[in-house]
Amino acid sequence: MNNLEKLLTIDHISKAYGAVQALKSVSFDLFRGEIVALVGDNGAGKSTLVKILSGLIQPTSGNLIFKGRPVHFRTPADALAYGIETVYQHLALVEQLDVADNVYLGRETYRWGAVGRWLGVLDRRHMREQTATALSQLHIKIPAPTLPVSSMSGGQRQAVAIGRAVTWGRELLILDEPTAALGVEETEQVLQMIEKLRDQQGISMLIISHNMQDVYRIADRIVVLRQGRHVATINKPDTSPQEIVAYITGAKEAQVAPV
Numbered sequence: 001m002n003n004l005e006k007l008l009t010i011d012h013i014s015k016a017y018g019a020v021q022a023l024k025s026v027s028f029d030l031f032r033g034e035i036v037a038l039v040g041d042n043g044a045g046k047s048t049l050v051k052i053l054s055g056l057i058q059p060t061s062g063n064l065i066f067k068g069r070p071v072h073f074r075t076p077a078d079a080l081a082y083g084i085e086t087v088y089q090h091l092a093l094v095e096q097l098d099v100a101d102n103v104y105l106g107r108e109t110y111r112w113g114a115v116g117r118w119l120g121v122l123d124r125r126h127m128r129e130q131t132a133t134a135l136s137q138l139h140i141k142i143p144a145p146t147l148p149v150s151s152m153s154g155g156q157r158q159a160v161a162i163g164r165a166v167t168w169g170r171e172l173l174i175l176d177e178p179t180a181a182l183g184v185e186e187t188e189q190v191l192q193m194i195e196k197l198r199d200q201q202g203i204s205m206l207i208i209s210h211n212m213q214d215v216y217r218i219a220d221r222i223v224v225l226r227q228g229r230h231v232a233t234i235n236k237p238d239t240s241p242q243e244i245v246a247y248i249t250g251a252k253e254a255q256v257a258p259v
Contacts, residue, residue, distance in 0.1 A: 004031040006068070007172060007204050008053075013062035015048050022048040025062070025258070026230040028223050030172070033202040035194070037209060037219035041248055044225040046208050050174055053206070054086040055079035067171075083171030087161045087178065093149050100124065100131040100145040103164045134167045135160075140193060155186025159193060166203060173197070175207045179214055187214070194218055212241040224248055230256050 008030040015023040023045045030036050040046050051057045053064070055073035064071050066082055073079045079086075093102050104127045110116035111123045131145040140163045142156060149157060158178060165173055178194065179187040195218060197203045209215050215222060216236065224232040224247040231254035232247045246252035 004033065006030075007032045007066070009063075009065035010049070010053075011063040011065060013049065013052060013059045013064070015045075015052065015057070016060045022228055023052075023059070024228045026225065026228075027062075028230060028233050030204060030206060032204055033198065034220040035198050035205045035207060035218055037207050037215040037222045038225065039209065039212075039215060039222060039244060039248060040225035043227070044248075045228040046225055047176075048228075049225070050086065050176060050206075050208060053079065053084060053172075053174060055084075080168070084174065085165035085168060085172070086174040086176070087158075087165050088176045093157055093161055095150040096148070098146050098148050099135075099142055099152075099160055100128040102149055102160060103127070103131045103134070103145075103167060105164075107168065131167075135163045153186060154182050155189050158182065158186075158190050162190075162193065162197075166197060166201070170201075170203060173203055173205045175205060177209055178207065179209070179211060191218055212244060215244070216241045226250060226254070229254070229258060232256060 006029050010026060010028055012025045012027050013023055014021070014025050026045065026049060038046050038049070048057070052059050052073070055076040055078045058074065064073070071082060094105065097105070109123045109126050111121045116123070128145040135142060140159045142160065149160065152160070162173070162175065162178070175194070179190055182190060191214060194205065198205065207219065219236055222234045222236065222239065222244055223230065224244065226248060233256065234244070243252065247255070
């Protein structure tokens with residue numbers, strides 16, 4: 001990855017909750033146009049790190065360097081402003097709304113300019129047309145942007161959530177367990193979409209997953225956390241699912257020395 005541009009550097013990030021050390025000086029780089037899988041057992045620190053990158057919480061110490069510049073995410077809006085979008089396991093889609101309304105949720109467009117905004121007159125035609133175009137460009141197939149989310153399958157909902165994130169944030173996409181609770185066919189559809197986003201759109205992704213089969217298929221590199229520490233970063237061609245599990249469980253000695 002030395003010939004690729006660094007997008008994000010996680011530099012000795014630590015997070016403590018009183019006496020509990022959730023993250024202990026975690027450091028690794030993420031390059032433009034690659035998929036990094038973040039793996040580890042429950043309590044390894046994955047969710048804490050994602051919350052820091054998403055601006056939900058702040059680290060106790062350490063730095064984030066985004067495109068060569070130090071950044072400080074004090075709120076989720078700060079992370080969004082840099083184009084970092086997170087799709088959580090529970091998706092945060094509103095079932096009563098249609099696809100377009102979910103894609104534009106919090107970013108609605110209005111008719112008649114400021115007057116329309118004041119009156120709350122949504123420009124639904126524009127939002128639906130733009131949603132259909134954006135999802136089509138991302139190779140996301142849905143019957144129509146007017147389709148209520150409540151009538152969609154799990155795979156379709158995941159596709160919409162990912163499509164929404166990519167539409168608004170094209171720098172870094174963070175996916176939390178993107179294939180959880182999906183069937184075999186829907187899992188395959190989501191994995192293919194992730195691969196296309198990397199290969200055709202050049203989007204960088206950080207993916208959190210417990211599914212080693214999925215990880216080994218889509219990741220370019222794998223970062224392993226154990227008990228809050230960064231124990232290994234491995235290029236996929238240089239490893240196997242069995243070795244990854246060995247790092248996760250502690251059966252294999254840490255590759256990264258404690259700092």
